[in-house]
Amino acid sequence: MAEMVRKSSVDEIVNHWVLAGSCILLALSGFAFLFHLDGVAGVFGGYNVMKDVHNWLGVIFALSLLYSMRHYLKDAFEYDADDLQWFKVAGGYLSHKVKVPPMGKYNPGQKLYYLAIVAAGIAITASGLGMWLMKDDATVLMYSHLIHNLAFVIFAIAVPVHIYLGTLANPGTFKLMVSGTLPLEEAKRRYPKWMKAAGRM
């Protein structure tokens, strides 16, 4: 059996799926509120129940996002010349002929995605709490509603990109959020700088 490298810890994987699950349910109920999707609301048990479920899922999502910072926040703020070159070749996603520079544990697209989710997550949480707990203040309610929807647009665009890139667009990536491990040889090819830093090559 090939030697395996662990890229995601069990902690990360559980954290990721709590985030993903709550995010998808939040988006689904959010769309149901936006467009009066009675069928979806019915599955949640009606709009009144869906509101409570949405609010508390929001709490779970926010706490999970906060917790995820210990895994990713430091890396997400560190960029080097290879990262700049990565953007110049669009990560190799627009052509298979370009040469993609060697990457560390995360590519800059992933790092920026994480920062976008953190920023939008803070905005959507704060505004959600505003609508939930401060609805008697008309100004807070109005701006919270606006910010909540602005942040939601970011999620509605960024999350499906993330899902596509983590599954179909990059075969073999999805297992990193299931088992969390990959063969050493594959890790050396995909994340040479990370492997070098870890003393594995």
Add this chain to the structure above:
Amino acid sequence: MANESNSRKAILVTPEICIGCRACQVACKSWNQLPASKTKNNGTYQNPPDLESNTFNIIRFAEVPSKETPVRWLFVSRRCMHCEDAGCVKICPSGALYKTAEGAVAYDRDKCIGCKLCSTGCPFDVPRYDKEGKVSKCHLCFDRIAANMTPSCVKTCPTGALKYGDRAELIAEAKKTGYTTIYGENDLKGLGSVYAFKEEPKLYGLKENPALPSSVAFWHSYLKPLSWIGLGGVVAAAAIHYLAIGPHKEEKEEV
């Protein structure tokens, strides 16, 4: 839409012939089984001071300066304006607020989730919330008008200061009678509570150029569609990318 606007009903308020008897307030409470509120005399007949969860309409008593008499006393019915372009209906996330075939803005109390967003969508500060936090306001007696009856306030009005009927006819009639200013004829695509004046509506304390709050209009016109266009766009782009360019390939296949 043409048929809808032809069938659109309205309440025409003519403050000039209102005598301030407030029978409309009583009739409203009676039909809708709303309890009275205990209030304090604060030097005006306007009572309760403003709309409440158990008070769907009030007569505002306005005192304005006058040349002929020491003061002019104006009586103006205040209630839900039943906007055609209703901000409350737009922003309501549960579909509790809705428009009836007659053009009334009614609500299903059971569907209300108590989020209070309708208050941010309303240009006239109308929605109120009961003890359970559910929306409460004038619904143009949607139950009565659906059965071809007039709203209870109109039914009881002794002078014709409140009239109910086909919106277009009421407005035409008011103009023919000599009322030069119709408040709400075109505002918010036409109000369902229209007011006939010979003077400036401002004198009677009505809001000039009422419009949806700009944040609500922006949200409805741009943000709301952008959420599903964004999602759909990404899904479509991903499908095109997968087919046209294809997934990432390892540089050294089959090691």
